[in-house]
């Protein structure tokens with residue numbers, strides 16, 4: 027991570043963490059909105075903990091032996107616990123089963139076995155768990171046990187945008203570090219340094235999360251937005267709505283969706299914002315989230331009364347709030363799309 031790429035809003039948490047680097051607790055929990063840089067902070071802290079040369083608030087030097095091992099992906103005392111679906115490697119070959127979206131207990135057991143022996147580099151060991159809320163109940167319970175008797179010199183860094191989904195007993199064993207979204211101007215300035223100009227619309231759409239914007243842009247954000255808008259605009263019947271929820275699920279599970287950070291929660295949020303803009307359009311206000319689709323929206327809402335659009339927005343908002351767990355997001359998204367379909371097609375009713 028070079029200086030230009032480092033998000034300045036991580037400076038605060040970074041100096042608090044590094045100021046206490048020799049007294050850090052065994053378990054840290056990084057929370058904050060998606061795309062704010064929690065994982066980046068976790069990876070940089072892991073690197074700093076393992077680096078043999080960095081002092082005080084320095085970041086890892088990148089040149090010492092442990093840093094070289096880490097950069098080549100071969101540090102024996104650095105572990106990442108992530109769902110199979112989030113891994114880059116293709117070691118499964120022509121694997122038949124769908125990759126798991128959970129962090130499974132076998133992976134934790136493997137890390138536990140490695141932690142039971144002395145650190146190879148004679149120093150600290152670091153485990154990054156991301157997202158911690160992807161641990162299934164077996165894994166979470168085993169991790170809780172591990173934290174009750176933490177191995178010597180081991181640091182566990184849990185990352186989660188949804189800490190309420192974690193076991194309360196697990197949360198209470200971690201020191202929580204909250205990473206907040208930057209001010210819009212700071213986010214735009216950082217994105218400009220990453221070569222992303224005119225990021226305001228994407229920042230609005232992604233609720234101010236700059237790293238999500240950067241990732242979307244790097245992976246074809248325009249495509250994702252255009253695809254979303256085209257899909258929603260194409261809804262004409264109930265079966266379209268159900269079928270679309272299925273297609274979006276396949277999208278977010280697919281490689282391109284994973285890389286771009288597309289998930290069901292994000293798509294649900296976009297749909298809610300889409301409906302917000304329909305209400306704005308009907309009220310003669312400018313679109314807030316989808317300015318590029320202003321013309322399309324104006325023609326969609328022309329035959330519809332405003333109260334009906336408001337009802338639709340409220341219904342969809344309620345379905346979105348009730349869907350906090352990933353398991354019911356698909357169903358909630360179906361409900362949301364059906365509500366949307368009903369509102370939009372009512373213009374054809376006598």
Ligand SMILES: [Zn+2]
Pocket residue numbers: 076077078079080086087088089090091092093
């Ligand atoms: Zn180093």
